[in-house]
Amino acid sequence: MSFTLIDPSTGTPFQEVPRASAADVDAAVARAVDAQRHWASRAPVARADALRAFARVVEAHVDELAALEVRNSGHPVASARWEATHVAQVLNFYAGAPERLSGQQIPVAGGIDVTFHEPYGVVGIIVPWNFPMTIASWGFAPALAAGNAVVLKPAELTPLTALRLGELASEAGLPDGLFQVITGSGSVVGQRFVSHPDVRKVVFTGSTEVGIDVAAGCARMLKPVTLELGGKSANIVFADADLEKAAAAAPGAVFDNAGQDCCARSRILVERSAYDRFLELLEPAVRAWRVGDPAHESTEMGPLISAAHRESVASFVAGARVAFRGSAPDGDGFWFAPTVVFADPQDRIAREEVFGPVVAVLPFDDEADAIRLANDTVYGLAGSIWTENLGRAVRVSRGVRSGVLSVNSHASVRYSTPFGGMKASGLGRELGPDAAEHFTETKNVFYATEESS
Numbered sequence: 001m002s003f004t005l006i007d008p009s010t011g012t013p014f015q016e017v018p019r020a021s022a023a024d025v026d027a028a029v030a031r032a033v034d035a036q037r038h039w040a041s042r043a044p045v046a047r048a049d050a051l052r053a054f055a056r057v058v059e060a061h062v063d064e065l066a067a068l069e070v071r072n073s074g075h076p077v078a079s080a081r082w083e084a085t086h087v088a089q090v091l092n093f094y095a096g097a098p099e100r101l102s103g104q105q106i107p108v109a110g111g112i113d114v115t116f117h118e119p120y121g122v123v124g125i126i127v128p129w130n131f132p133m134t135i136a137s138w139g140f141a142p143a144l145a146a147g148n149a150v151v152l153k154p155a156e157l158t159p160l161t162a163l164r165l166g167e168l169a170s171e172a173g174l175p176d177g178l179f180q181v182i183t184g185s186g187s188v189v190g191q192r193f194v195s196h197p198d199v200r201k202v203v204f205t206g207s208t209e210v211g212i213d214v215a216a217g218c219a220r221m222l223k224p225v226t227l228e229l230g231g232k233s234a235n236i237v238f239a240d241a242d243l244e245k246a247a248a249a250a251p252g253a254v255f256d257n258a259g260q261d262c263c264a265r266s267r268i269l270v271e272r273s274a275y276d277r278f279l280e281l282l283e284p285a286v287r288a289w290r291v292g293d294p295a296h297e298s299t300e301m302g303p304l305i306s307a308a309h310r311e312s313v314a315s316f317v318a319g320a321r322v323a324f325r326g327s328a329p330d331g332d333g334f335w336f337a338p339t340v341v342f343a344d345p346q347d348r349i350a351r352e353e354v355f356g357p358v359v360a361v362l363p364f365d366d367e368a369d370a371i372r373l374a375n376d377t378v379y380g381l382a383g384s385i386w387t388e389n390l391g392r393a394v395r396v397s398r399g400v401r402s403g404v405l406s407v408n409s410h411a412s413v414r415y416s417t418p419f420g421g422m423k424a425s426g427l428g429r430e431l432g433p434d435a436a437e438h439f440t441e442t443k444n445v446f447y448a449t450e451e452s453s
Protein backbone atom coordinates (compact mmCIF):
# COMPACT_ATOMS: atom_id res chain seq x y z
CA MET A 1 0.00 0.00 0.00
CA SER A 2 1.24 3.47 -0.83
CA PHE A 3 0.18 7.10 -0.96
CA THR A 4 0.70 9.41 -3.97
CA LEU A 5 2.25 12.82 -3.36
CA ILE A 6 1.06 15.75 -5.49
CA ASP A 7 2.99 18.97 -6.14
CA PRO A 8 0.47 21.57 -4.90
CA SER A 9 1.73 24.30 -7.23
CA THR A 10 1.14 22.23 -10.37
CA GLY A 11 -1.29 19.50 -9.32
CA THR A 12 1.14 16.90 -10.68
CA PRO A 13 1.66 13.54 -8.90
CA PHE A 14 5.37 12.94 -8.37
CA GLN A 15 6.10 10.22 -5.81
CA GLU A 16 4.70 7.21 -3.98
CA VAL A 17 5.23 6.84 -0.25
CA PRO A 18 4.62 3.56 1.62
CA ARG A 19 1.84 3.22 4.17
CA ALA A 20 2.92 1.41 7.31
CA SER A 21 0.67 -1.13 9.05
CA ALA A 22 0.03 -1.42 12.78
CA ALA A 23 2.47 -4.38 12.77
CA ASP A 24 5.15 -2.11 11.24
CA VAL A 25 4.55 0.36 14.08
CA ASP A 26 4.89 -2.43 16.64
CA ALA A 27 8.23 -3.46 15.15
CA ALA A 28 9.46 0.15 15.19
CA VAL A 29 8.38 0.62 18.80
CA ALA A 30 10.23 -2.56 19.80
CA ARG A 31 13.43 -1.16 18.23
CA ALA A 32 12.81 2.16 19.93
CA VAL A 33 12.44 0.53 23.37
CA ASP A 34 15.82 -1.06 22.90
CA ALA A 35 17.52 2.08 21.58
CA GLN A 36 16.09 4.20 24.39
CA ARG A 37 17.67 2.06 27.12
CA HIS A 38 21.13 2.63 25.69
CA TRP A 39 20.48 6.30 24.95
CA ALA A 40 19.30 7.09 28.48
CA SER A 41 22.35 5.38 29.98
CA ARG A 42 24.79 7.53 27.99
CA ALA A 43 26.54 10.38 29.77
CA PRO A 44 24.58 13.66 29.55
CA VAL A 45 27.41 15.29 27.61
CA ALA A 46 27.40 12.44 25.09
CA ARG A 47 23.68 12.97 24.42
CA ALA A 48 24.29 16.69 24.12
CA ASP A 49 27.11 16.11 21.62
CA ALA A 50 24.96 13.73 19.57
CA LEU A 51 22.17 16.32 19.29
CA ARG A 52 24.67 19.04 18.31
CA ALA A 53 26.03 16.73 15.62
CA PHE A 54 22.47 16.20 14.35
CA ALA A 55 21.98 19.99 14.28
CA ARG A 56 25.17 20.47 12.23
CA VAL A 57 24.08 17.86 9.68
CA VAL A 58 20.68 19.57 9.35
CA GLU A 59 22.45 22.93 8.87
CA ALA A 60 24.50 21.41 6.06
CA HIS A 61 21.26 20.25 4.34
CA VAL A 62 19.11 23.37 4.70
CA ASP A 63 18.86 23.96 0.94
CA GLU A 64 17.99 20.34 0.23
CA LEU A 65 15.31 20.23 2.95
CA ALA A 66 13.90 23.55 1.72
CA ALA A 67 13.68 22.25 -1.86
CA LEU A 68 11.78 19.18 -0.63
CA GLU A 69 9.29 21.41 1.21
CA VAL A 70 8.80 23.61 -1.85
CA ARG A 71 7.91 20.53 -3.90
CA ASN A 72 5.88 18.63 -1.35
CA SER A 73 4.11 21.50 0.46
CA GLY A 74 4.32 24.51 -1.88
CA HIS A 75 6.05 26.64 0.77
CA PRO A 76 7.88 29.67 -0.64
CA VAL A 77 11.56 28.77 -0.75
CA ALA A 78 12.60 31.60 1.58
CA SER A 79 10.13 30.38 4.21
CA ALA A 80 11.16 26.75 3.71
CA ARG A 81 14.82 27.70 4.25
CA TRP A 82 13.82 29.48 7.47
CA GLU A 83 11.95 26.34 8.59
CA ALA A 84 14.92 24.02 7.95
CA THR A 85 17.28 26.43 9.75
CA HIS A 86 14.81 26.59 12.64
CA VAL A 87 15.01 22.78 13.00
CA ALA A 88 18.78 23.03 13.46
CA GLN A 89 18.32 25.85 15.99
CA VAL A 90 15.75 23.86 17.96
CA LEU A 91 18.18 20.92 18.08
CA ASN A 92 21.00 23.20 19.22
CA PHE A 93 18.80 24.79 21.87
CA TYR A 94 17.70 21.45 23.37
CA ALA A 95 21.21 20.02 23.06
CA GLY A 96 21.80 22.11 26.19
CA ALA A 97 19.11 20.21 28.08
CA PRO A 98 20.72 16.83 28.88
CA GLU A 99 23.29 18.60 31.09
CA ARG A 100 20.72 20.94 32.66
CA LEU A 101 17.87 18.60 33.64
CA SER A 102 18.58 19.07 37.31
CA GLY A 103 16.32 17.62 39.96
CA GLN A 104 15.91 18.93 43.51
CA GLN A 105 17.39 18.08 46.85
CA ILE A 106 14.67 18.58 49.45
CA PRO A 107 15.34 18.95 53.20
CA VAL A 108 13.78 16.03 55.08
CA ALA A 109 14.33 14.35 58.44
CA GLY A 110 16.45 11.20 58.71
CA GLY A 111 18.08 11.26 55.31
CA ILE A 112 18.37 12.86 51.87
CA ASP A 113 15.53 13.38 49.44
CA VAL A 114 16.34 13.79 45.76
CA THR A 115 14.21 14.08 42.62
CA PHE A 116 15.16 12.77 39.19
CA HIS A 117 13.68 13.70 35.79
CA GLU A 118 13.21 10.25 34.27
CA PRO A 119 12.45 9.93 30.55
CA TYR A 120 9.10 8.36 29.62
CA GLY A 121 10.74 5.85 27.28
CA VAL A 122 9.24 5.97 23.78
CA VAL A 123 7.38 9.12 22.71
CA GLY A 124 4.97 9.11 19.74
CA ILE A 125 4.71 12.34 17.76
CA ILE A 126 1.89 13.01 15.25
CA VAL A 127 2.50 15.96 12.91
CA PRO A 128 0.12 17.85 10.56
CA TRP A 129 0.84 18.92 6.97
CA ASN A 130 1.05 22.68 7.44
CA PHE A 131 4.57 22.98 8.95
CA PRO A 132 6.02 19.51 8.52
CA MET A 133 9.59 20.19 9.64
CA THR A 134 9.26 22.76 12.38
CA ILE A 135 6.39 21.11 14.27
CA ALA A 136 8.18 17.75 14.12
CA SER A 137 11.30 19.28 15.67
CA TRP A 138 9.35 20.91 18.52
CA GLY A 139 8.52 17.37 19.60
CA PHE A 140 11.56 15.28 18.74
CA ALA A 141 14.35 17.64 19.87
CA PRO A 142 13.28 18.08 23.52
CA ALA A 143 12.01 14.46 23.70
CA LEU A 144 15.39 13.08 22.62
CA ALA A 145 17.22 15.56 24.84
CA ALA A 146 15.31 14.27 27.87
CA GLY A 147 16.47 10.70 27.16
CA ASN A 148 13.51 9.33 25.20
CA ALA A 149 13.31 7.52 21.86
CA VAL A 150 10.92 8.98 19.28
CA VAL A 151 8.59 7.48 16.70
CA LEU A 152 7.24 10.20 14.44
CA LYS A 153 4.32 10.13 12.03
CA PRO A 154 4.26 12.92 9.46
CA ALA A 155 0.99 13.80 7.71
CA GLU A 156 0.44 11.59 4.67
CA LEU A 157 0.31 14.67 2.45
CA THR A 158 3.76 15.95 3.50
CA PRO A 159 6.17 13.23 4.64
CA LEU A 160 9.32 14.07 2.65
CA THR A 161 11.21 16.43 4.96
CA ALA A 162 10.47 14.26 8.01
CA LEU A 163 11.77 11.18 6.18
CA ARG A 164 14.92 13.09 5.24
CA LEU A 165 15.39 14.29 8.84
CA GLY A 166 15.22 10.64 9.92
CA GLU A 167 18.05 9.80 7.50
CA LEU A 168 20.07 12.83 8.60
CA ALA A 169 19.77 11.70 12.23
CA SER A 170 21.43 8.40 11.27
CA GLU A 171 24.08 10.20 9.21
CA ALA A 172 24.84 12.34 12.24
CA GLY A 173 25.42 9.20 14.29
CA LEU A 174 22.25 8.96 16.37
CA PRO A 175 21.83 5.31 17.41
CA ASP A 176 19.70 3.03 15.22
CA GLY A 177 16.07 3.00 16.26
CA LEU A 178 16.30 6.11 18.45
CA PHE A 179 14.48 8.41 16.03
CA GLN A 180 12.21 6.65 13.52
CA VAL A 181 9.91 8.25 10.98
CA ILE A 182 6.92 6.08 10.06
CA THR A 183 4.70 7.07 7.14
CA GLY A 184 1.07 6.07 6.99
CA SER A 185 -2.43 7.18 7.82
CA GLY A 186 -3.55 8.76 11.07
CA SER A 187 -6.19 6.13 11.67
CA VAL A 188 -3.60 3.32 11.55
CA VAL A 189 -0.16 4.66 12.52
CA GLY A 190 -1.37 7.57 14.68
CA GLN A 191 -3.91 5.39 16.47
CA ARG A 192 -1.29 2.71 17.12
CA PHE A 193 0.86 5.33 18.89
CA VAL A 194 -2.18 5.99 21.08
CA SER A 195 -2.96 2.34 21.84
CA HIS A 196 0.56 0.85 22.03
CA PRO A 197 1.47 0.20 25.69
CA ASP A 198 5.17 0.97 25.12
CA VAL A 199 4.53 4.45 23.67
CA ARG A 200 4.43 6.31 26.99
CA LYS A 201 3.60 9.84 25.82
CA VAL A 202 1.89 11.24 22.71
CA VAL A 203 2.38 14.66 21.17
CA PHE A 204 -0.35 15.58 18.71
CA THR A 205 -0.61 18.65 16.49
CA GLY A 206 -3.60 18.97 14.19
CA SER A 207 -7.32 19.59 14.24
CA THR A 208 -9.31 19.97 17.46
CA GLU A 209 -11.64 17.15 16.38
CA VAL A 210 -8.88 14.55 15.96
CA GLY A 211 -7.03 15.93 19.00
CA ILE A 212 -10.00 15.21 21.26
CA ASP A 213 -10.11 11.66 19.91
CA VAL A 214 -6.38 11.18 20.51
CA ALA A 215 -6.69 12.56 24.06
CA ALA A 216 -9.61 10.21 24.78
CA GLY A 217 -7.57 7.24 23.58
CA CYS A 218 -4.60 8.33 25.67
CA ALA A 219 -6.86 8.69 28.72
CA ARG A 220 -7.86 5.04 28.41
CA MET A 221 -4.13 4.14 28.45
CA LEU A 222 -3.35 6.66 31.25
CA LYS A 223 -0.89 8.22 28.84
CA PRO A 224 0.05 11.90 28.98
CA VAL A 225 -0.68 13.87 25.83
CA THR A 226 0.28 17.29 24.52
CA LEU A 227 -2.19 18.84 22.07
CA GLU A 228 -1.53 21.74 19.69
CA LEU A 229 -4.83 22.36 17.90
CA GLY A 230 -6.68 24.94 15.85
CA GLY A 231 -7.12 28.68 16.27
CA LYS A 232 -9.17 31.72 15.32
CA SER A 233 -6.79 34.35 16.55
CA ALA A 234 -7.59 38.05 16.73
CA ASN A 235 -5.46 40.91 15.48
CA ILE A 236 -6.78 43.81 17.61
CA VAL A 237 -6.11 47.27 16.20
CA PHE A 238 -6.85 50.26 18.45
CA ALA A 239 -7.34 53.75 17.04
CA ASP A 240 -4.27 54.92 18.97
CA ALA A 241 -2.01 52.40 17.15
CA ASP A 242 0.49 53.22 14.43
CA LEU A 243 -2.12 52.37 11.78
CA GLU A 244 0.36 52.37 8.89
CA LYS A 245 2.50 49.77 10.61
CA ALA A 246 -0.50 47.71 11.74
CA ALA A 247 -1.96 47.62 8.22
CA ALA A 248 1.36 46.81 6.58
CA ALA A 249 1.89 43.87 8.96
CA ALA A 250 -1.65 42.46 8.84
CA PRO A 251 -1.37 40.47 5.56
CA GLY A 252 1.71 38.57 6.76
CA ALA A 253 -0.08 37.71 10.01
CA VAL A 254 -2.82 35.80 8.21
CA PHE A 255 -1.62 35.02 4.66
CA ASP A 256 1.76 33.58 5.62
CA ASN A 257 1.84 29.90 4.55
CA ALA A 258 -1.39 30.67 2.65
CA GLY A 259 -3.18 30.99 5.99
CA GLN A 260 -2.48 27.33 6.79
CA ASP A 261 -1.12 28.37 10.14
CA CYS A 262 -2.71 27.61 13.48
CA CYS A 263 -1.53 31.07 14.66
CA ALA A 264 -3.06 32.91 11.68
CA ARG A 265 -4.66 36.19 12.80
CA SER A 266 -7.80 35.38 10.83
CA ARG A 267 -9.96 37.98 12.56
CA ILE A 268 -8.95 41.63 12.40
CA LEU A 269 -10.81 43.61 15.06
CA VAL A 270 -10.58 47.36 14.41
CA GLU A 271 -11.71 50.18 16.72
CA ARG A 272 -14.69 51.83 15.00
CA SER A 273 -13.16 55.32 14.88
CA ALA A 274 -10.18 53.99 12.88
CA TYR A 275 -12.09 51.39 10.84
CA ASP A 276 -12.33 53.24 7.49
CA ARG A 277 -8.77 54.53 7.63
CA PHE A 278 -7.40 51.07 8.50
CA LEU A 279 -9.23 49.42 5.57
CA GLU A 280 -7.89 52.13 3.23
CA LEU A 281 -4.36 51.22 4.35
CA LEU A 282 -4.98 47.45 4.33
CA GLU A 283 -6.22 47.22 0.74
CA PRO A 284 -2.93 48.14 -1.02
CA ALA A 285 -0.99 45.90 1.40
CA VAL A 286 -3.21 42.92 0.49
CA ARG A 287 -3.02 43.66 -3.24
CA ALA A 288 0.78 43.83 -2.99
CA TRP A 289 1.05 40.41 -1.28
CA ARG A 290 3.11 38.32 -3.73
CA VAL A 291 1.42 35.00 -4.53
CA GLY A 292 3.12 32.70 -7.01
CA ASP A 293 5.71 30.07 -7.80
CA PRO A 294 7.08 28.91 -4.45
CA ALA A 295 10.49 28.28 -6.02
CA HIS A 296 10.97 32.04 -6.59
CA GLU A 297 12.95 33.89 -3.94
CA SER A 298 10.55 36.84 -3.77
CA THR A 299 7.34 34.81 -3.44
CA GLU A 300 5.47 35.45 -0.19
CA MET A 301 2.70 32.88 -0.58
CA GLY A 302 2.32 29.64 -2.52
CA PRO A 303 -0.69 27.41 -3.20
CA LEU A 304 -2.94 25.59 -0.74
CA ILE A 305 -1.96 22.03 0.15
CA SER A 306 -4.57 20.10 -1.84
CA ALA A 307 -7.61 20.32 -4.11
CA ALA A 308 -9.87 19.15 -1.27
CA HIS A 309 -8.50 21.79 1.07
CA ARG A 310 -9.03 24.51 -1.56
CA GLU A 311 -12.66 23.47 -1.81
CA SER A 312 -13.03 23.70 1.95
CA VAL A 313 -11.48 27.20 1.99
CA ALA A 314 -13.66 28.35 -0.91
CA SER A 315 -16.79 27.21 0.95
CA PHE A 316 -16.13 29.90 3.57
CA VAL A 317 -16.02 32.70 0.99
CA ALA A 318 -19.16 31.63 -0.89
CA GLY A 319 -21.88 33.97 0.32
CA ALA A 320 -19.51 36.11 2.42
CA ARG A 321 -19.27 39.92 1.91
CA VAL A 322 -15.91 40.28 0.15
CA ALA A 323 -14.19 43.63 0.78
CA PHE A 324 -11.25 43.12 -1.58
CA ARG A 325 -8.88 40.40 -2.79
CA GLY A 326 -5.28 40.05 -3.81
CA SER A 327 -4.14 38.01 -6.77
CA ALA A 328 -3.17 34.40 -7.46
CA PRO A 329 -1.80 32.60 -10.53
CA ASP A 330 -4.07 30.63 -12.88
CA GLY A 331 -3.14 27.09 -13.71
CA ASP A 332 -3.46 23.65 -12.23
CA GLY A 333 -2.04 24.33 -8.78
CA PHE A 334 -4.25 24.73 -5.73
CA TRP A 335 -4.22 28.54 -5.83
CA PHE A 336 -6.42 30.82 -3.77
CA ALA A 337 -6.19 34.63 -3.78
CA PRO A 338 -5.82 36.41 -0.41
CA THR A 339 -9.32 37.53 0.55
CA VAL A 340 -10.64 40.11 3.02
CA VAL A 341 -14.29 39.86 4.08
CA PHE A 342 -16.57 41.99 6.24
CA ALA A 343 -18.17 39.96 9.00
CA ASP A 344 -20.49 40.06 11.99
CA PRO A 345 -19.51 38.19 15.17
CA GLN A 346 -22.03 35.38 14.59
CA ASP A 347 -21.02 34.70 10.95
CA ARG A 348 -19.38 31.35 10.21
CA ILE A 349 -16.34 33.16 8.74
CA ALA A 350 -15.85 34.97 12.09
CA ARG A 351 -16.12 31.80 14.20
CA GLU A 352 -14.67 28.75 12.41
CA GLU A 353 -11.08 28.11 11.47
CA VAL A 354 -10.64 28.51 7.67
CA PHE A 355 -6.95 27.48 7.54
CA GLY A 356 -6.62 29.45 4.30
CA PRO A 357 -5.84 33.01 3.11
CA VAL A 358 -9.14 34.53 4.22
CA VAL A 359 -9.48 37.18 6.91
CA ALA A 360 -12.64 38.54 8.54
CA VAL A 361 -12.71 42.22 9.55
CA LEU A 362 -14.97 43.33 12.41
CA PRO A 363 -15.35 46.71 14.14
CA PHE A 364 -15.39 47.19 17.92
CA ASP A 365 -16.42 50.09 20.17
CA ASP A 366 -13.97 50.24 23.08
CA GLU A 367 -11.38 48.26 25.03
CA ALA A 368 -13.92 46.10 26.86
CA ASP A 369 -15.69 45.34 23.58
CA ALA A 370 -12.37 44.39 21.96
CA ILE A 371 -11.55 41.89 24.72
CA ARG A 372 -15.08 40.46 24.64
CA LEU A 373 -14.95 39.98 20.85
CA ALA A 374 -11.43 38.53 20.91
CA ASN A 375 -12.60 35.97 23.49
CA ASP A 376 -15.82 35.18 21.63
CA THR A 377 -14.40 31.95 20.18
CA VAL A 378 -13.86 28.39 21.34
CA TYR A 379 -10.16 28.80 20.48
CA GLY A 380 -7.35 30.54 22.34
CA LEU A 381 -4.02 30.06 20.60
CA ALA A 382 -2.46 33.35 19.48
CA GLY A 383 -3.28 37.00 18.89
CA SER A 384 -1.89 40.50 18.42
CA ILE A 385 -2.61 43.88 19.99
CA TRP A 386 -1.75 47.13 18.25
CA THR A 387 -1.74 50.21 20.49
CA GLU A 388 0.64 52.98 21.57
CA ASN A 389 -0.90 52.99 25.07
CA LEU A 390 1.24 50.89 27.41
CA GLY A 391 -1.40 50.45 30.11
CA ARG A 392 -3.91 49.29 27.51
CA ALA A 393 -1.37 46.84 26.04
CA VAL A 394 -0.93 45.30 29.49
CA ARG A 395 -4.67 45.19 30.26
CA VAL A 396 -5.68 43.70 26.92
CA SER A 397 -2.85 41.15 26.82
CA ARG A 398 -3.93 39.93 30.27
CA GLY A 399 -7.61 39.96 29.24
CA VAL A 400 -7.37 37.89 26.06
CA ARG A 401 -7.59 34.12 26.76
CA SER A 402 -4.80 32.96 24.42
CA GLY A 403 -1.56 31.11 24.98
CA VAL A 404 0.68 33.30 22.80
CA LEU A 405 0.19 37.04 22.30
CA SER A 406 2.27 39.81 20.77
CA VAL A 407 1.99 43.58 21.11
CA ASN A 408 2.80 45.74 18.07
CA SER A 409 4.12 42.58 16.40
CA HIS A 410 2.80 39.29 15.05
CA ALA A 411 5.69 37.10 16.20
CA SER A 412 4.41 33.92 17.90
CA VAL A 413 7.15 31.37 17.50
CA ARG A 414 10.57 31.48 19.09
CA TYR A 415 12.19 28.22 20.14
CA SER A 416 13.29 29.79 23.43
CA THR A 417 9.77 30.83 24.53
CA PRO A 418 6.73 28.67 25.37
CA PHE A 419 4.12 28.00 22.69
CA GLY A 420 0.63 26.51 22.94
CA GLY A 421 -3.05 27.20 23.29
CA MET A 422 -5.84 27.69 25.82
CA LYS A 423 -9.45 26.42 25.50
CA ALA A 424 -10.03 24.34 22.32
CA SER A 425 -6.55 25.27 21.01
CA GLY A 426 -4.74 22.71 23.10
CA LEU A 427 -3.27 21.23 26.24
CA GLY A 428 0.28 21.74 27.46
CA ARG A 429 3.07 23.86 26.03
CA GLU A 430 5.92 23.21 23.61
CA LEU A 431 9.25 25.01 23.16
CA GLY A 432 10.77 27.38 25.71
CA PRO A 433 13.05 26.66 28.65
CA ASP A 434 10.89 23.85 30.13
CA ALA A 435 10.07 21.68 27.10
CA ALA A 436 12.63 18.93 27.78
CA GLU A 437 11.27 18.54 31.32
CA HIS A 438 7.80 17.97 29.84
CA PHE A 439 9.21 14.74 28.37
CA THR A 440 10.11 13.39 31.80
CA GLU A 441 8.33 12.21 34.92
CA THR A 442 9.57 13.13 38.34
CA LYS A 443 10.94 10.34 40.51
CA ASN A 444 11.33 11.10 44.20
CA VAL A 445 13.88 9.03 46.17
CA PHE A 446 14.50 9.12 49.92
CA TYR A 447 17.87 7.85 51.12
CA ALA A 448 17.81 7.06 54.84
CA THR A 449 21.02 8.08 56.56
CA GLU A 450 20.30 6.95 60.13
CA GLU A 451 22.47 4.11 61.24
CA SER A 452 20.38 1.04 61.83
CA SER A 453 20.72 -0.24 65.37
Ligand code: NAP
Nearest residue numbers: 127128129155156185186190191206207210228229230262
Ligand atom coordinates in the same frame (compact mmCIF):
# COMPACT_ATOMS: atom_id res chain seq x y z
P1 NAP B 1 -5.62 16.45 11.29
O1 NAP B 1 -6.52 15.84 10.32
O2 NAP B 1 -6.05 16.56 12.69
O3 NAP B 1 -4.24 15.63 11.19
C1 NAP B 1 -3.11 15.87 11.96
C2 NAP B 1 -2.29 14.61 12.06
O4 NAP B 1 -3.05 13.62 12.76
C3 NAP B 1 -1.95 13.99 10.70
O5 NAP B 1 -0.69 13.39 10.80
C4 NAP B 1 -3.02 12.93 10.55
O6 NAP B 1 -2.65 11.86 9.71
C5 NAP B 1 -3.16 12.46 11.98
N1 NAP B 1 -4.44 11.82 12.26
C6 NAP B 1 -5.61 11.90 11.57
N2 NAP B 1 -6.56 11.15 12.15
C7 NAP B 1 -5.99 10.57 13.22
C8 NAP B 1 -6.46 9.68 14.22
N3 NAP B 1 -7.72 9.24 14.25
N4 NAP B 1 -5.60 9.27 15.18
C9 NAP B 1 -4.33 9.71 15.21
N5 NAP B 1 -3.82 10.55 14.28
C10 NAP B 1 -4.64 10.99 13.30
O7 NAP B 1 -5.18 17.92 10.93
P2 NAP B 1 -4.62 18.42 9.53
O8 NAP B 1 -5.80 18.43 8.63
O9 NAP B 1 -3.43 17.67 9.14
O10 NAP B 1 -4.09 19.89 9.93
C11 NAP B 1 -4.92 21.01 10.00
C12 NAP B 1 -5.35 21.32 11.43
O11 NAP B 1 -4.27 21.28 12.36
C13 NAP B 1 -5.92 22.70 11.61
O12 NAP B 1 -7.10 22.63 12.35
C14 NAP B 1 -4.86 23.47 12.38
O13 NAP B 1 -5.28 24.53 13.15
C15 NAP B 1 -4.24 22.44 13.21
N6 NAP B 1 -2.86 22.80 13.54
C16 NAP B 1 -2.55 23.26 14.80
C17 NAP B 1 -1.24 23.61 15.13
C18 NAP B 1 -0.85 24.08 16.49
O14 NAP B 1 0.33 24.13 16.79
N7 NAP B 1 -1.76 24.42 17.38
C19 NAP B 1 -0.25 23.48 14.18
C20 NAP B 1 -0.60 23.02 12.92
C21 NAP B 1 -1.90 22.66 12.62
P3 NAP B 1 -3.01 11.79 8.14
O15 NAP B 1 -3.55 13.10 7.75
O16 NAP B 1 -1.72 11.43 7.53
O17 NAP B 1 -4.00 10.67 8.00
Ligand code: MG
Nearest residue numbers: 186206207210
Ligand atom coordinates in the same frame (compact mmCIF):
# COMPACT_ATOMS: atom_id res chain seq x y z
MG1 MG C 1 -7.08 15.64 8.32
